[in-house]
Amino acid sequence: MSHGSHYLTRVEGHGNIVVDVKKGKIKQCRWEIPEAPRFFEAMVRGRKWDELHHITSRICGICSISHTLASVKATEAALGVKPSPQTVKLRRLAKHAETFQSHILHVGYLVLPDLMGVDSVIPLASSHPEQVKTVVRLHRVANEMSDLLCGRTTHPQRIVPGGFTRLPRPEDLETLKSRLRVAIPDLQAVTELVQSVAGNFPHFERQTEYIALVQDGEYPLYDGRIGSTDGGAWDVREYRAITNEYIVPHSTAKYAKHNRDSYMVGALARFNLNEQHLMPMAKEAANSFGLKAMCCNPFMNNVAQLVECFQSIEDSTRLIDEVLADGLHGETFKVEPKAGRGASAVEAPRGILFHEYEYDNEGRCTEANLVIPTNQNHGNIQRDLEALLPDLLAKGEEQTELGMEMLVRAYDPCISCSTHMLKVRFEH
């Protein structure tokens, strides 16, 4: 009997979950990525150093700031350019804008419907109008923050190798700071709403390795070394030894593994490695859910995302104060093309992201390698699905589908990056 198939929705991109169950026995449980491959690494070859961030930003609409930042950092590493402290602070602010925007979008628009038993945020707009308006307000603040720092919300215009093509005005940063302060009660309201339905997150745990940036004394998103919960920290230039990408036939995305069969990146990985460096409101939010490192329940990634929203607000406020105290000043910067190779890492909302380029002496790209967070998660998603399926099967097909979809959604996969849509297909 064929149960037909349906696409996994409310994720960025296309993915299928194929489950083949015969007489209650699992014959097959497979995570497939049929997304049309786009070949960015090949496409950037021959392009000049001042174009790569523009092209690679188009890998992902949701995390275009992360791709832009990873790109300019790799180019700067290759060409020996050191951005000013002001530039670094403004980039860190841009990073927070994206993290906040992406996490609110995911938790508020895509995950909440599962927890509240509806199939999208649209019916919630009529059943829970105030709550939805709160989510919308938060998303707006985050987007305004991106506009202010990057020129627009998606595909930033101002971030280039060496610095910013245009700076925010001090008064705009003051306004942003007060908008962020006003957003705190809204974020607390969303946190309380998620808490009220958090019992609907499945109780599921599976030990795995978590990988994220680590940095002394901070909860790093913009820069750092590569850290693992299995122990160790490595320079970013050594990323290939950590990611070990490989290809599986049923997927247009690459997979990755390090110390074990698979590892996880993203908000939960960052939390597990850097919990001690969270700022007070973020710590309090984690405590309110009982979230503690090491947490091995992938569904708690959604909660870690909420925690990081508080972190982004608090750290942004601190950064704005610093930038304003230093005095915003227009800077000139010059980038000279030369031959070289450079690698970089940033924490995209979905996890650690690597870009590496090689340039010739005219500053034309000759080699490129990009390792995307969702690709690093595919192997771990597969193994979680395998571990989760037997328990779910006892609850019937409908609950099995929902549980498997919720699991994949918890990873907030960004599949068009990694190479789209989730389907659960039962093959009886």
Next chain:
Amino acid sequence: MKPTVAFFDFAGCEGDQLQVVNLEQQLLELLEQVEIVSFREVMTGHSDEYDIAFIEGAITRKSDEARLKEIRKNAKLLVAIGACATIGGINALKNLQDLEEVKRYVYGDGAKHFQTYPTRPVDAVVKVDAYVHGCPIDRKEFLSVVKALLLGKKPEIPNYPVCVECKAAENVCVFEMGQFCVGPVTRAGCEACCITQGSICWGCRGFVDDPNTDAEKEILAKYGLNVRDVINKLRLYTANSEVAR
């Protein structure tokens, strides 16, 4: 009954659908005028009956054509949104290289598992009734196109170059600052937003009809740029287009 709309995506970054989500309060207001019956990025429900289909993304595989043709059959109006859908966009950069080599470069020995063909815009496969240009699309322009369609009008899209809007925005010409841009041959409608933000025009809205490419090449040559850089710049978003060659 409210008109029904559906969103679909092919090869792209989903940044254009994100702009629709980013309408936020205005999206809630739009929902009073239309019913969204399919929007995979944000909802699970799906119906094959819709009046207007919005397509994001470029067509990069033979196997995508059947799905697109099915959507065309179901929809009264089909709208291409974003550069990948309207002109092929960044995804068409691969068309400038040998595709077998491109596959091998990215996937090595695994290349045989992947199918791809030269990237093309949506109108290379099916009839397109309206376009929302840009990378990403502009939220205001999206709303104005939707409004026109709901009123049964043809949306107005500028057919003059970005330079016109750039002058109106009182920007200093980037050529005067020693940089180069493709604004002189690129379709306006973006209010020259990238130049206003200190960047250049990258050409994401595609060429105006009958672009004066000779003049563009002359300007670029006048400012001392080599032919390869000039051609490369012209091809960034329009590698699919004959004009760029």
